[in-house]
Amino acid sequence: MKLTTLALNNYRSITTTAMNDCSSLNVLIGRNNSGKSNLLSALVFFFRHINPESGLAEIARSRNNFYTTTSSAAEHALVSATFRLSAAEQVQLAEEIANEAPQVRNTLDGLTSFVNLRIKLHLIRSLSVAYIESIYLSDPEAESERSLLGVSAASAAELAKQHFDVRKIQSAIDGLKKAVERANADAERFASADREGVRSLLLNRVLEEVPQGERAELRSRLSVSPPSKWRTEIEEVQAAYVERLQAEKSRELRNSLDTFAGAANTLPGYIKNLLQRVRDIKVLYLNEQRMPVGPREAAQLLLLKVRRGGTNELQTIQSTVAGLLGVQIDAFESGETGARIAGREATAEMDVDNFLVQVNGSGVREALRLILDVRFNSPDILLVEEPEVHLHPALELNMLQFLSQQSTTAQVFLTTHSTNFLDAADTSNIYLVTRGDSTSVRQLTQDESEAEIPKELGLRLSSVFMYDRLVFVEGPSDEAILREFAFKLGLNLSKRSIGFVSMGGARNSAHFANSSTMELLSRRQVRSWFVIDRDERSESEVERLLRMSPETATLHVLARRELENFLLDEEALAAFISLKSSGRAAPDPAEISQVLNEVAEELRDVAVGKAIAQRFCAPLYFDRSQLGAAGGRAAAVALEQLSRMNERISEMIGQVDVEAAEIAADIDAKWALIKFNIIPGTELLDAVLKRYNLRYRKDRDGAAIASLIAEGKVDPSVAELLRSIVYAE
Template identity: 45%
Template sequence: MKVLYLTERRKQIGKQEAERLLELKVKRGGNETLKNIQETVSSLLGVNIDAFESSSIASTRQKSAEMDVDNFLVEVNGSGIKEALRLVLDVEFGNPDILLVEEPEIHLHPALETSMMRYLKRISCNSQVFITTHSTNFLDTAEMNNVYLVTKPDSTEIQQLGIGEAEARIPQELGIRLSSLFMFDRLVFVEGLSDEDAIREWASTLGINLSQANVGFIHMGGVRNFAYFATESTLRFLAKRQVKMWFLIDRDEKEDSEIIKMQNMLGQNAKLQVLSKREIENYLIYYGAIIRFVKHKRVLSGNLSNELPTATEILAKIDECAEKMKQLAIDKRVIKLACKPIYPELKVIFEDIQESTVDKVTQSIQKMIDQLESDKKNLENIYNSKSSELESFWKDRKLDIVPGDLLLDEVCKAYNVRCDRVIAFRRHQNLH
């Protein structure tokens, strides 16, 4: 079992790593490995690396290798780039079974810390990774059930933290200040972690480096918390500091009037981007990706006996499963409209001081009952209206309307694999 231990004080990157990169250029099959390393570094750090043979040394007639980072010698780059390269190249060259890293945040910009954590999570599919850190940026992208707090009041104590405990203990231990909230130039508010995972993965595929652009993500915990994060005072406070903000939300079953109301809440301080499809998983409904995913899951399980489905079979299965969800799509629209919450008119209750409290509350409750009775009588009309509305564009837009995560899972189940949103976006189960 190969163990790679990167201590807090790490050896400077330089000639030795350059020689290994240069060796890949002339080794059979090495170019593919070199290309993968270069792409990994480019997506993480936003720089291009390469290695060349240096000029001959006149006295010894020997040659040595040099590493370039964006056409500059690696030695003249900043400490952050060199530290990040040190970690990435050690892992890529060593392919360890167990990786131990002390203080991976040393010399790294906060945005680069996030990229490095995502890299460690990705390689944890094949390696068991342990890190020690004082940086909350590494905690932001970690599963909280894999986080342990190590303290030494009298003797060393190790405590596994839950979410509630983490919120109280970690800021106290690290001395978090308000400045930590304003380390990014751009903030993207998303509904959950899987949304951030998908966006970062797509950005990496497109060659867009979000860390280099100093982009941070904030998870709202669902669109129901939109109003909490979109308070005017918070947005104005961040806007004054020239932090650009976007709110990215699923379309779900939202009416146009709801979206206009949300945009009005943001005003000029932030932009609202509503997905054209129901949710971000709907963009993953593509036969080629599903075939590769089925193959990936079968490889992991050791089940390679069955042939992979063809594109025609996947397309037919997608359509079949979508048709089965037609009623669910109708029901979601009807329930959203017919089961809206109804609240008492508290303002009226407190304003009228002439009438008794019992009478005012009784009247308010009766109004709510009357509203519910009216909605109950109108329920059949609501159902018919929504059913007819969905029927008018079902044929062309069904894959944009049904719940994408459920559809993907149903299609994959036909081939004896599962694809819920945790499996699809968070494949990193053994990072601690």
């Protein structure tokens, strides 16, 4: 059986929704508290409450599983699952029906064309039960269906009463069994119980094991019998209860069930067998709060070493872990506290690269948790919440590879916020989970423009669907620095649902800011900001960029050359040098200030050279539209454009000396005020660190320095930018 559809009504945060066309690997995306976990919990609930014996199971007496608002809670909820049957499963079902109800054999013709099996589980809050309301077979091509079972509300109420009556009788039997054990254990004391006080005390001890409602009858019987015969008396009462239990279990319903073979007063055997096969589907649910790997898993590995055939399984697990995580695992006997495995107390500990698993990083331990759980349980359906928790991005990709491999033998459903899991998955298996008044699910197909446009433009699916506000930055290091500054300022980006998109440089801003992208984000009501470096742009160029920016987005050009120029804080740099050089004494901030000024003078020519390059090295372009429309004059038009470009180059050649001198003089006149704004911040930081035998790593050091800058020393222009993003209406 393969699950194809999960449909829910009034379940937890859901009024009505469905997850259709489930395949081997299914990814659920959505913002925090959108209801993704409720979809997975509904699957777990369904399989746990399939009762093949009676079709009814007891549920907790609470509102937790019902759609609840501040003023009311739903009385009924539905969890419906549809499965696709294999050819063998179809034949087996038809044969079981024919064997139990030969009179309907002629109506079974064509039943094997009904490939879908739908089971609807009905929850009733007041009765604290969940029962199978209906079972249908359907043929999607013929758009027809056949009912296997229908249970009316009256039948459900009768089944619920029968269930609780059976439970009450079983409780009495269990209590009587314990009373027999108590009577047997106190046999010698019973023999000497001549005095009435002792006899009464012993009688009360025996009756403690019996449910309250059954004590009166048993007390009346035992009070007139000698203690030596109490055990016999209790066993006789127990035998009577066993008979009552069998009678209650086999009692026919007054309100009949609607079955494939007609009205029935008990659940047919073919229905029980079918439900048992559904119940036997192994579901493994790894929720977000996973227990750490420890003695139990170590004991399971150790058991493989001594079990026949276990060595090969152990080697397979070790190879899987080594391939995915790059570590070697093993288990050994230990005198420390262990766990009970296979009915015996096992003391074991697990090693990861010759270190105890407990001292390894959280990423490795989380990945091991998932791998070992899957390997030890071999599920048919695997449900995983946030598999990326604590994982390094490289490990995320390895986990995705592992889960993809598992989806060849098991159906995998996972919830995630990770772009690695989203962008690598097939969009036909991605479900968007949103929540307004209730949770809803929508499958993102390849035909949907809202899925295709961001993929086509290089904009991640997660960016479009997971955030209310997007900040487009030139590179990942810019995002890291801005996040650190926001944290320093007490601005919660996650709470405001703010995401970042790395453009790979300012030259790509037009690519991301095109009308299609902006239209998509506008429809999704996602606010956008573009943050780009000033570089050597003049004020007039900045004004031109601002005029050209999309109406639906905000363009912010940094007040300094690049974000690294906002990291030139003496105290932060002193602390960073101490950390980066393995904790040696931090230099004096005054010393850092002097070094900054010295290296700035050394880099003066770099700043001047970049300003001159900005003036004279701007690209010249052909007007290709003119060439396309020129027809037979294409060569002449091309020659005209080349001539104009040549004239422009000649003009610039004649101006280079004069204008270069003017640029240098202008910079020198304002040098003391602007040097730390126009020198490339990355080069300046690297030059400072070289004085201390260190180097600046743009991909990680920028955020580290930003984290060391005091809140009050974050540049006002950066602080204003971040606040405008966070508090924008």
